Amino acid sequence: xxxxxxxxxxxxxxxxxxxxxxxxxxxxxxxxxxxxxxxxxxxxxxxxxxxxxxxxxxxxxxxxxxxxxxxxxxxxxxxxxxxxxxxxxxxxxxxxxxxxxxxxxxxxxxxxxxxxxxxxxxxxxxxxxxxxxxxxxxxxxxxxxxxxxxxxxxxxxxxxxxxxxxxxxxxxxxxxxxxxxxxxxxxxxxxxxxxxxxxxxxxxxxxxxxxxxxxxxxxxxxxxxxxxxxxxxxxxxxxxxxxxxxxxxxxxxxxxxxxxxxxxxxxxxxxxxxxxxxxxxx
Amino acid sequence: xxxxxxxxxxxxxxxxxxxxxxxxxxxxxxxxxxxxxxxxxxxxxxxxxxxxxxxxxxxxxxxxxxxxxxxxxxxxxxxxxxxxxxxxxxxxxxxxxxxxxxxxxxxxxxxxxxxxxxxxxxxxxxxxxxxxxxxxxxxxxxxxxxxxxxxxxxxxxxxxxxxxxxxxxxxxxxxxxxxxxxxxxxxxxxxxxxxxxxxxxxxxxxxxxxxxxxxxxxxxxxxxxxxxxxxxxxxxxxxxxxxxxxxxxxxxxxxxxxxxxxxxxxxxxxxxxxxxxxxxxxxxxxxxxxxxxxxxxxxxxxxxxxxx
Numbered sequence: 001x002x003x004x005x006x007x008x009x010x011x012x013x014x015x016x017x018x019x020x021x022x023x024x025x026x027x028x029x030x031x032x033x034x035x036x037x038x039x040x041x042x043x044x045x046x047x048x049x050x051x052x053x054x055x056x057x058x059x060x061x062x063x064x065x066x067x068x069x070x071x072x073x074x075x076x077x078x079x080x081x082x083x084x085x086x087x088x089x090x091x092x093x094x095x096x097x098x099x100x101x102x103x104x105x106x107x108x109x110x111x112x113x114x115x116x117x118x119x120x121x122x123x124x125x126x127x128x129x130x131x132x133x134x135x136x137x138x139x140x141x142x143x144x145x146x147x148x149x150x151x152x153x154x155x156x157x158x159x160x161x162x163x164x165x166x167x168x169x170x171x172x173x174x175x176x177x178x179x180x181x182x183x184x185x186x187x188x189x190x191x192x193x194x195x196x197x198x199x200x201x202x203x204x205x206x207x208x209x210x211x212x213x214x215x216x217x218x219x220x221x222x223x224x225x226x227x228x229x230x231x232x233x234x235x236x237x238x239x240x241x242x243x244x245x246x247x248x249x250x251x252x253x254x255x256x257x258x259x260x261x262x263x264x265x266x267x268x269x270x271x272x273x274x275x276x277x278x279x280x281x282x
Numbered sequence: 283x284x285x286x287x288x289x290x291x292x293x294x295x296x297x298x299x300x301x302x303x304x305x306x307x308x309x310x311x312x313x314x315x316x317x318x319x320x321x322x323x324x325x326x327x328x329x330x331x332x333x334x335x336x337x338x339x340x341x342x343x344x345x346x347x348x349x350x351x352x353x354x355x356x357x358x359x360x361x362x363x364x365x366x367x368x369x370x371x372x373x374x375x376x377x378x379x380x381x382x383x384x385x386x387x388x389x390x391x392x393x394x395x396x397x398x399x400x401x402x403x404x405x406x407x408x409x410x411x412x413x414x415x416x417x418x419x420x421x422x423x424x425x426x427x428x429x430x431x432x433x434x435x436x437x438x439x440x441x442x443x444x445x446x447x448x449x450x451x452x453x454x455x456x457x458x459x460x461x462x463x464x465x466x467x468x469x470x471x472x473x474x475x476x477x478x479x480x481x482x483x484x485x486x487x488x489x490x491x492x493x494x495x496x497x498x499x500x501x502x503x504x505x506x507x508x509x510x511x512x513x514x515x516x517x518x519x520x521x522x523x524x525x526x527x528x529x530x531x532x533x534x535x536x537x538x539x540x541x542x543x544x545x546x547x548x549x550x551x552x553x554x555x556x557x558x559x560x561x562x563x564x565x566x567x568x569x570x571x572x573x574x575x576x577x578x579x580x581x582x583x584x585x586x587x588x589x590x
């Protein structure tokens with residue numbers, strides 16, 4: 001793909017990159033293989049075993065309905081990863097389309113796009129997401145749309161900056177002089193060269209998106225029961241904070257490990273590809 | 283400076299109109315007819331038409347927006363459906379709590395952030411620097427609401443130093459301010475450190491060293507002084523983030539405030555309150571950014587030229 005395999009090799013040779021890659025691989029595998037790994041049905045209630053301590057029977061304890069926390073966390077990884085990756089992918093594709101068009105053609109369209117991007121830039125993502133949830137109503141689908149729109153400004157801005165910088169390169173001017181159309185220049189020359197920083201930024205944003213999804217879930221505005229989600233699990237755990245603190249500790253730990261692994265991997269990727277400067281331009 | 287102020291203030295008008303338009307549209311996009319929620323079961327068609335007329339819903343959308351905007355500017359934000367109180371009263375009750383929390387968190391992140399950043403830069407590549415940078419990485423990646431919950435677990439439930447929730451005493455402010463502040467401290471410290479390291483390489487600093495000035499005086503009186511400019515820039519860009527953090531943390535600590543009110547109303551689908559809260563939060567972000575811009579322009583004359 002667009003990430004050269006040599007860069008991936010360089011990334012895996014650093015201890016930080018390798019460690020992050022292994023942790024990420026384990027989390028993704030756990031999410032895919034959830035039905036095989038999870039020792040219990042994530043929705044099976046057993047009120048007699050409610051709020052059990054972590055132990056041999058239930059590795060990470062049980063929640064207030066006696067559901068196995070370990071199984072729920074593994075299934076919760078599915079929700080978090082699917083929402084994080086899908087919403088950021090949508091956001092990236094739309095942001096690239098907007099940013100590339102605005103950067104390449106300029107004019108009134110560019111001015112409008114820049115104005116909207118600058119305006120939404122000063123608003124925290126959580127506030128943008130809450131405005132969209134207010135319009136769309138709570139739920140998984142609206143969480144996804146809300147996250148995609150909350151991060152749209154970032155990708156639009158970055159793509160636009162990349163395209164603007166590349167547009168004045170000699171080889172692009174040469175292509176245009178040879179009679180190439182806008183579509184050819186955009187899709188064959190500008191976008192392929194602009195895509196790497198955007199993908200890396202998208203990777204880092206996925207970590208933020210997972211936190212945003214968990215926050216919305218914690219507010220009760222994200223995934224609705226019985227879908228297990230890390231944020232919603234912690235929200236129900238707040239009522240048991242005095243008797244079963246592990247309901248809050250373990251899902252939060254799952255989020256923290258996932259996000260830190262994503263950030264370290266993304267950071268190592270930036271170094272391996274040597275694109276720190278290009279990311280700053282956005 | 284006066285010209286800059288006038289131009290910057292004029293810029294607020296289109297921004298405010300755009301934001302208020304989006305918030306006005308919330309009720310329009312919500313699935314279902316708002317009138318159906320208000321009507322009592324068994325109402326006739328005539329009663330429905332009368333109610334639609336009473337709320338002005340039979341007029342054109344731009345007219346409705348103008349009416350809404352006019353009422354809003356007079357402080358009339360409508361009536362809460364579930365809490366059965368004027369929205370403006372609810373906001374007046376909750377706003378002071380958010381303002382105190384937000385400004386304390388901002389002050390905490392600025393002061394502690396600059397101090398830690400300066401400390402890390404002065405001992406660059408030493409163990410202190412590495413420790414601070416690791417903590418900063420953790421502080422900026424951990425979900426803030428989880429950090430808040432852990433604080434409650436440790437300091438309120440286990441040690442009993444602070445109340446678990448609420449806003450009855452000043453001590454109830456400590457944990458929320460710390461939780462919001464940690465993310466801000468991480469951001470400010472990172473920028474301070476990077477700026478100080480960059481400025482320490484400049485020629486004039488070498489000259490100060492050659493002059494025989496004590497290193498501490500150089501670091502604080504000259505390097506830090508110049509490094510404050512990017513810090514103010516990042517703070518004015520990210521002032522909204524502190525507010526966003528406040529929204530989340532208020533809910534975690536069950537403190538009264540705009541954030542708690544907003545999330546409760548969202549869950550109850552009390553849309554007039556949702557609109558009012560979002561409007562106030564948006565205005566807060568806009569005003570916060572404005573203050574940041576003015577402070578920046580006051581510190582750096584070059585910036586005043588950009589708005590001409």
